[in-house]
Amino acid sequence: MSYLEMMNFKRIYHRFEIVQTPQNVKCFVCGMSCNGKNVLKCKDCNKYCHEFCQESVVSNCYSKNIRDDNKHSFEPSYSGGNCVVCGKSGGTIFRCIWCSLFVHNTCQPKLLNCCRQLMLKSDQRTHYFINEGKGICVVCKKEICQEDGNSFHCIYCKKSVHEKCCSDDLERKCDCGKLGRYLIHPCEVIFKNRYILKGPLEHPIFFIINELSGGKRSKEVISLLGSYFHPMQFIKIEELTIKGSTVSQNNDWYSKEKKPIIVICGGDGSVESCLDQFGPFVTYLLLPYGTGNDLSLSLGYNPSTTLAEFEASPISLLMKRVNDHRTQIDRWKVTKATYPGDSTFFDFRHFTNYLSIGIDAAVAQSFSEKREIGPCGRFINKCKYAMSVTALLDDSCKNIHNKIIVEVDGEEIDLPPMDCLIFQTTLTCYGGQTLWNNPVGFKEQRMDDGMLEIMYIRNIAELGSVSIGVSTPTPLAQGKEIIVTLKPNFVLPLQTDGEPFLLQNSVLHFYCESHNTFVSSH
Incomplete structure (x- = not known):
């Protein structure tokens, strides 16, 4: 494997010819003025260099007819940068999101349209250099200036080097900087x-x-x-x-x-x-x-x-x-059987935050249908969510205490009048509201104890006050194994972690299946 292949350069060679030197032309390799007879010019990209600098040329020739399957993906850049084709800044300039290469819109047709390689036949991590180095050259230890000619920086380790310094003195193996252990080379x-x-x-x-x-x-x-x-x-x-x-x-x-x-x-x-x-x-x-x-x-x-x-x-x-700190969070598995008459439970779904039944799920169902029409930003989505309260005009999602049976750890519990029942494992719900607040007579809420907090909301008005943090739901129970039976002839809205669905004639059984590791600031 050649040195340049080891450096992960994809070579597209210049086609140089000896020319008469025009005035005020600099060598693109060393940055010095091109005076005298021994001056070369590329037939394709029109760049000049000294004849004695030719062996140091590393940068590719940007000609119109060169293309590659692994293409750049450009977006407008507002941070500036020198165009890789003409070497100038200013004007409408674009940046590749994958390799950080800058190019003018008018220079794109001349650009070598191959982005960084997805695969490399090498037994070690090598650099991937793109134009425009910054800071100190890792070979000569001098600050990189525009007058020095071409320079490069590695997108992995961020080290920079002059083109004229790309020699055996440059360490071939790339340590990939502080991202080394996290990235794929x-x-x-x-x-x-x-x-x-x-x-x-x-x-x-x-x-x-x-x-x-x-x-x-x-x-x-x-x-x-x-x-x-x-x-x-x-x-x-x-x-x-x-x-x-x-x-x-x-x-x-x-x-x-x-x-x-x-x-x-x-x-x-x-x-x-x-x-x-x-x-x-x-x-x-x-x-x-x-x-x-x-x-x-x-x-x-x-x-x-x-x-x-x-x-x-x-x-x-x-x-x-x-x-940051690692914390464990319970994940709950929900299995489902048909009611009445079927005792065979099948895997249905999972949840990590909460499962709820009633009016809040009806709102989520209406919002989900609106969102799929066209995705918008968070603010517009929240407005759509607010407009989804029209779903509450349907009485089918109310008085759920008459439509379900709830068993907690083997015991059926009495259900007071309610329009919403919540089973929660994490600390917040409804956009950051703390619902449980560790009421007297119950165990302290934890996200890793294999236990659900069960609470209810009486009506639409209380749902509104809970959603903005003015009030909290009424605590009902805590348990490790829950069975919820949906009585026949009722279609009820449910949601798990904000994902709504409709259900009828079913028995749901949920229990803690696993503990998952999350990064936390607490």
Whole structure:
């Protein structure tokens, strides 16, 4: 393997010819003035260099006819940067979200359209250099200036080097900086009908993206973090259950002794999809931007400020979160049988925050239907949620005490008049409201004790006051094994962690199935 291949450069060679030197032309390699006879010019990209600098040329030729399957993904840049084609700043400039390369809109047709490699045949991690180095050159230890000619920086370790210093003095192996243990390097990927990982990694991070949550906020996450991690580390939530996706059908990409970190980008509903896929063998970190974020609030993370903090310093905040405290949270399994007459229970669903029956679930059902018409931002989604209260005009979701039977740890409990019944395991609900408040006569609420707190809301007016924190539901019981029977001829709205559904003629049995590790600020 050649030196340049070891450095992870994809070579597209210049076609140089000796030319007469025009005035005020500088060598793009060393940055010095091009005077004299021994001057070369590329036929394709029109760049000049000294003949004695030709052996030091590392940068690719940007010609019109060169294309590659692994293409850039550009977005408008407001932070500035020098165009990789013409070397100038200013004007309308775009940045690739995967490799941080800058280019003018007018220069894009001349750009070598190959982004960083997804796979590399190498037995060690190497640098991936892109144009425009910053700071100190790691070889000559001098500050990099525009007058010095071309320079590069590695997108993994962030080290910079002059083009004229790209020699055997440059360390070939890349330590990948402070992200080293968390990222996937192209040398750790192979292709067998699809891109897969070679084997267990130390502590890989995967970002699970829910594009329906919070409108277009998912694009902000990729924009902020895409250039730091391998594209394989960003997975759409709908791909989790698709055979052939990055993680599906590929269980050897992590070691259970060294838990990988799953960053869940979305709301509470996104958490359940990830728990279904990965189970208790990973560590979960929440990057909340959905409408319902009670789990993140229970863990001490405010969704209103999280993305703003990430925009200011994405990697620093991510590393701080990664090193935060770990806490265990119960996950509850719900099985279902048909009532009456069938004693066979089948797996139905899970929940981590809460399960509720009645008027709040009816509102959630109406909102879910509105949201699927077109995803919007958190504020618009909250407005849609408020407008969904028209669902409460339907009496079928009221007086649920006459429509269900509840058994807690083997004993049937008396149900007072109510329009909503809540079974909760986490600390907050309804957008950060504390519902339980550790009432006298009950055990202290914990998220890892295998016990549910059971409470009820009497009517619509009380639901409104509970939702804004003016009042709290009435405590009813605590228990480790719950059976809820829906009496015949009633169709009732239910929800688990904000995901609503309708049910009738059923018996539900739920119990604590597992404990999952979450990152928490508490």
